[in-house]
Amino acid sequence: MRFGTYGIRFLACLCALLCLAASASADVAPGDTVDKTNWEKVQGMVPEPVLNYVKKGDLTIHVVNLEYDPADYMSIYAKESLEPNRGKYDLNDDGIVVDVQSRKLPDFIGGIPFPEIDLNDPKAGAKIVTNHFYQTFSQGNVKIRDQFRWIGRGGLERVVESNFWQYPMDGYPPRKAAKNKNKVERYSIIQILAPYDIAGTNILLWRYRDARPDSTFGYIPAIRRVRRMSPSNRSDAFIGSDLCVDDAWTFDGKVSSFTWKLVGKKEGLIPYVFKKAQPIVKISDEAVQTTRQTHRLQMNYDVKDAQNAPWFPSEKNPLAWVKRPVYVVELTAKDPYYNYGKMFLWLDAGNPTAAVFKTIYDRAGKYWKNVWMAWTALATEDKSVKLLVPAYMLAADDRTDHATMLQGLCEDFIYTYFDDSQTERDYSLAGFQRLSK
Amino acid sequence: MRIRLRRWVLWLLGIIFPCLLFSPFQREAGAFFIDDKGTLQVSAKVQTRASFRLQDADGFTSPDTKAGDLVQWRNLGLIEINHDLRELTKTLDILWPLKKLEIDARYHLVGRFMYDAVYDIGSGGFGDVKDADPDNIDKFKQSYDLWECYADFVRGRWFFRLGRQNLAWGETDIFRLLDGINPLDNTFGGPFEDLDDRRIPLWMLKGSFDVGDVGPFSSVALEGFWVPGFWDARVAPFAPPGTPYAVPLPELFVPALRIDTPDKKGSNSRWGVRLSGMAGPNLNWSIAHYKTFLDQPALRAVVDQGQLTEVGGEKLLTSLDALTLEGSFPSVQVTGASMSYFDAVTNTVFRGEVAWFWDEPVFIPQENMSLFWGPTVPLPPPVLDLAAELLGVDIRDLGLDGLPLNPQSGRIPEKDILRFMIGLDKQIWIRPLNKASMFFLSMQYFGQWISDYDGRMAQAAPIYPDYVVFPKVKEYENTITAIVNTYYMQGNLVPQLAVAYDPRGAWLVMPQVNVIHGPWRFMVQYSAIAGNFTNFGVLRDRDQISFILTYLLS
Incomplete structure (x- = not known):
């Protein structure tokens, strides 16, 4: 049979038509509901594991319009830094932020270091993730109460309740005058409150602005002492859960400990927790706090005969999926003993840059699990203070069909930002010891 | 090996525990706060622990327990309240000074709240122990304590903690060097129990000053504590003879045993001071000096001179009523230093500690129990036989060939002892065994050197069947410990193995598995000591398996 020119042209047209059909089907509009019957509509707009949840019937996506513009909810310090920081900083070969002229570590970085991202910059991926961190630093001292929940197909299995405190030394302009002799980027403490058998376990982190590895200390009630810990176990499961320490904020590793590649920028679907900005109130000159008007998410495990996976919010309060430009960044740990292989981060490309999804492959290159972080906006009544903060976090292990979820931001778990009750001394070893039993 | 479990025990294990594990009482064990602001937290747990011997008692261990016997049924209830007063301070007038x-x-x-039911329902032997000493055992088997009770005050660089509390210094696990401030209660399990479960809180004033950066050092802090002796001079309790974890002691000595605890007076205060800090980002260090009481009493034989028989101007010991085995607790001062260093190349935390124990009481039989090595009035064997029949004791078993002549009380010699530890902590992947979680491995090497060593030094636990033959203590002793654990099933299955080895031939092996199910914890722990009668080997006939069920109320 002679195929000939006409045959080739026919095939080319057919392919083009199919591609158009695929892209035409991979589009959604506010008001759309996507489930296992029409999953093609979100193909390419969400990471593959998320798409698989929709295909299997574990997840229903409700596409909405937010009642606010996320870009408007950057912290004031992040907004004020966009212009002055333009072109001011770069990353050195270690992935450390340096002054673009002197190539040295600047004394202090206020706000977002890379307001503009050149998609052709080989360091774009690392810069985007650096922005993700500095966006959180610009919200000042943070005090968060939350609860880790182990969830299987049978429902809720176990909870661990904790406080999380963060004290940034960089990115937060009121901290510019601090001496910071040890060049700390941020301090943080995780304080386990319950259950009784591990309550009192506290972890102190000092992350440095240069390439030095983190200093990590743990107070273990069973030995009644502060013990030095290795930072390399950040890829180890946190108390055996589905997430590791580096899964916090979707990604909480040290940028200089990974290699980065920007895969691209495209339109994606990002989950938010609430369509409306949630109320916060001022509790002092600086500090703001969430209120009891924000209610706990009802989860599918709370609902009898729920159709979707138990670790997702129920249809009474589904996640609000919004079309947003996203960056997709590939990262790999330099540490040969890191437990994860290749990972892909999806970050909201609008301002602020917020990490939303992380797809994790094992060291053999096989897909393993995915991490989510859904955000929400907070605002005072007079809109003088606006923030975008994480409100729902999930680590789902698709091999064991199990997940760990972080419940926060509700009447039981209050968040405080710009918390002026903390001091740097709280994060010294002596200060840390004071938390101990 | 014969296992003899009473039927009701099997019923308890086989039916009740699984029912409890899978019962409707599976609510979340989240934190419970009384107030909306989350400043007043209440938490609690209840626990029951049943331990069964896996071997027959041997040697001087009393009572004569058999494999399969219940030796412990310890029930524990703990309720804890933590209250941060910062919010109340803003509005409550009575807190105005703050x-x-x-x-x-x-x-x-x-x-x-603690109650060990074994004396009421255990194997016949423990019932007999209780019948023989009801008052003491009734007190021993139960306790209701305000276990910890302290207040913290923080102002700037200053921090004070006042009240009944625990304080642990140093870097060691399992065995203590600089961590000897609080006494240990070894009466309910000894080395088979977690160290922290055995600590006895003391009424203490502790203070620290956050010095900050000093020259090349950072995070420098000065810390001190004082346990006023007129308020709290308690020491490690001595397990009454006949209780499951008492040190093996010949029955002959039991009636003569008298434990003298320190009086409540100022001179029996514990105190200490420590300076700590960091050198660079990876090295933590501390130096400390403190005064404390050791956990083991210093033993000596005391002769009541008034009960000796005077013959021709000489005094003879003719009755054991004149003899007391006295245990006392002289204080000890300890000077030492500790360090921990994180090495990024090997990804390991190295720990080290050294401590000099000044004038530590030691046991030299010829000094502490001198009357057994002193002059005697020899008696012919038929007389000794008759004496054995009349007294119920053959004094030849005590190394005597006659009546002690002018016997004197023993003394407690003292030596300076250097102890040190080198250890490491490492988290490693052993992926063929666990793809999801790392293994935590901790190893320690303990060394001990006795300055001015006396070759007669011994451990105060007679080697069966001799009453006055004791395990030697060498000039240099050492012990190696190791612990490894990991998580399986999303942290709901936690196996652990702890091992201790004394190169003089004693092993301690403790594998355990902890299962987590909602607010329930179920642990099975096997504890075994084998080898020579030295160091912890004195408990080598106490192998046991324990079942521990815990319910966390929050």
Whole structure:
């Protein structure tokens, strides 16, 4: 049979038509509901594991319009830094932020270091993730109460309740005058409150602005002492859960400990927790706090005969999926003993840059699990203070069909930002010891 | 090996525990706060622990327990209250001084309720122990304590903790060097129990000053504590003879045993001071000096001169009523230093500690129990035989060939002893065994050197069947320990193995598995000591398996 020119042209047209059909089907509009019957509509707009949840019937996506513009909810310090920081900083070969002229570590970085991202910059991926961190630093001292929940197909299995405190030394302009002799980027403490058998376990982190590895200390009630810990176990499961320490904020590793590649920028679907900005109130000159008007998410495990996976919010309060430009960044740990292989981060490309999804492959290159972080906006009544903060976090292990979820931001778990009750001394070893039993 | 479990025990294990594990009582064990602001937290747990011997008692161990016997049924209830007063300070007038002085305050309370049922329902032997000494055992088997009770005050660089509390210094696990401030209660399991479960809180004033950066050092802090002796001079309790974890002691000595605890007076205060800090980002160090009491009493034989028989101007010991085996607790001062260093190349935390124990009481039989090595009035064998029949004791078993002549009380010699530890902590992947979680491995090497060593030094536990033959203590002794654990099933299955080895031929092996199910914890722990009668080997006939069920109320 002679195929000939006409045959080739026919095939080319057919392919083009199919591609158009695929892209035409991979589009959604506010008001759309996507489930296992029409999953093609979100193909390419969400990471593959998320798409698989929709295909299997574990997840229903409700596409909405937010009642606010996320870009408007950057912290004031992040907004004020966009212009002055333009072109001011770069990353050195270690992935450390340096002054673009002197190539040295600047004394202090206020706000977002890379307001503009050149998609052709080989360091774009690392810069985007650096922005993700500095966006959180610009919200000042943070005090968060939350609860880790182990969830299987049978429902809720176990909870661990904790406080999380963060004290940034960089990115937060009121901290510019601090001496910071040890060049700390941020301090943080995780304080386990319950259950009784591990309550009192506290972890102190000092992350440095240069390439030095983190200093990590743990107070273990069973030995009644502060013990030095290795930072390399950040890829180890946190108390055996589905997430590791580096899964916090979707990604909480040290940028200089990974290699980065920007895969691209495209339109994606990002989950938010609430369509409306949630109320916060001022509790002092600086500090703001969430209120009891924000209610706990009802989860599918709370609902009898729920159709979707138990670790997702129920249809009474589904996640609000919004079309947003996203960056997709590939990262790999330099540490040969890191437990994860290749990972892909999806970050909201609008301002602020917020990490939303992380797809994790094992060291053999096989897909393993995915991490989510859904955000929400907070605002005072007079809109003088606006923030975008994480409100729902999930680590789902698709091999064991199990997940760990972080419940926060509700009447039981209050968040405080710009918390002026903390001091740097709280994060010294002596200060840390004071938390101990 | 014969296992003899009473039927009701099997019923308990086989039916009740699984029912409890899978019962409707599976609510979340989340934190429970009384107030909306989350400043007043209440938490609690209840626990029951049943231990069964896996071997027959041997040697001087009493009572004569058999494999399969229940030796412990310890029931524990703990309720804990933590209250951060910072919010209340803003509004409560009675806390005005705190507000005025800008002091952050909080308090911490733990109530503890303990009851060991083994004396009431255990194997016949423990019932006999109770019948023989009902008052003592009734007190021993139960306790209701305000276990911890302290208040914290923070102002700037200053921190004070006042009240009944535990304080642990140093870097060692399992065995203690600089960590000897609080006494240990070894009466309910000894080395088979977690160290922290055995600590006895003391009424203490602790203070620290956050010095900050000093020259090349950072995070420098000065810390001190004082346990006023007129308020709290308690020491490690001595397990009454006949209780499951008592040190093996010949029955002959039991009636003569008298334990003298320190009086409540100022000179029996414990105190200490420590300076700590960091050198660079990876090295933590501390130096410390403190005064404390050791956990083991210093033993000596005391002769009541008034009960000796005077013959021709000489005094003879003709009755054991004149003899007391006295245990006392002289204080000890300890000077030492510790360090921990994180090495990024090997990804390992190295720990080290050294401590000099000044004038530590030691046991030299010829000194502590001198009357057994002194002059005697020899008696012919037929007389000794008759004496054995009449007294119920053959004094030849005590190494005597006659009546002690002019016997004197023993003395407690003292030596300076250097102890040190080198250890490491490492988290490693062993992926063929666990793809999801790392293994935590901790190893320690303990060394001990006795300055001015006396070759007669011994461990105060007679080697069966001799009453006055004791395990030698060498000039240099060492012990190696190791612990490894990991998580499986999303942290709901936690196996652990702990091992200790004394190169003089004693092993301690403790594998355990902890299962987590909602607010329930179920642990099975096997504890075994084997080898020579030295160091912890004195408990080598106490192998046991324990089942521990815990319910966390929050």
